[in-house]
Amino acid sequence: MAELGYIDESTGEIIPVKALANLAGTNTGMGSDFSAFNQLANNNPLGSSVGSWWDGFSGGLKNTFLNSDGSWNLQNIGAGIQGLGSLAGAFGNLYMGNKALKFAKDQFNFQKDLANTNLNNSIKSYNTKLGDIANTRSVMETGSTGKYDNWYNDNKLTR
Numbered sequence: 001m002a003e004l005g006y007i008d009e010s011t012g013e014i015i016p017v018k019a020l021a022n023l024a025g026t027n028t029g030m031g032s033d034f035s036a037f038n039q040l041a042n043n044n045p046l047g048s049s050v051g052s053w054w055d056g057f058s059g060g061l062k063n064t065f066l067n068s069d070g071s072w073n074l075q076n077i078g079a080g081i082q083g084l085g086s087l088a089g090a091f092g093n094l095y096m097g098n099k100a101l102k103f104a105k106d107q108f109n110f111q112k113d114l115a116n117t118n119l120n121n122s123i124k125s126y127n128t129k130l131g132d133i134a135n136t137r138s139v140m141e142t143g144s145t146g147k148y149d150n151w152y153n154d155n156k157l158t159r
Helices: 017-021 035-042 053-065 074-142 149-155
Strands: 005-007 014-016
Touching: 074 149
Parallel strands: none
Antiparallel strands: 005 014
8 A cells, every 4th residue: 555645846755644744843944733744644544554444444533533542532523524514515505606607597598588689679660660751751752652662771770
């Protein structure tokens, strides 16, 4: 089983977590609190290569959620519950975001259809008025319709 570690970018060498845990108390420029590394190195939740994977997994959970005296480690349990709550919140946000996106698309399509209908009706109304003007001028000047048909066709709106 591969050992957990950190890849040094300058050399490409894998530095095991246990080696990082040994840095506690040294001047690394990052402070000296390596409790998370120590916990990871001593309580590997993946277990060792000996035994079944479940033994290693359950042992890691036992060491994570129980103190050495058998009492509950409420800080880690709280962090686990908080993590599950964050995960549930993330899924909830994704679901609600998807519903909001679908609603916005439906709303946009409705508004677009409404605007297209309004534009088509306005064009019809304009063309009707333009035709009435052309017919009225033609009748008044010649006594019959048709004289201003070319003018109407040149000035009518189309889509």
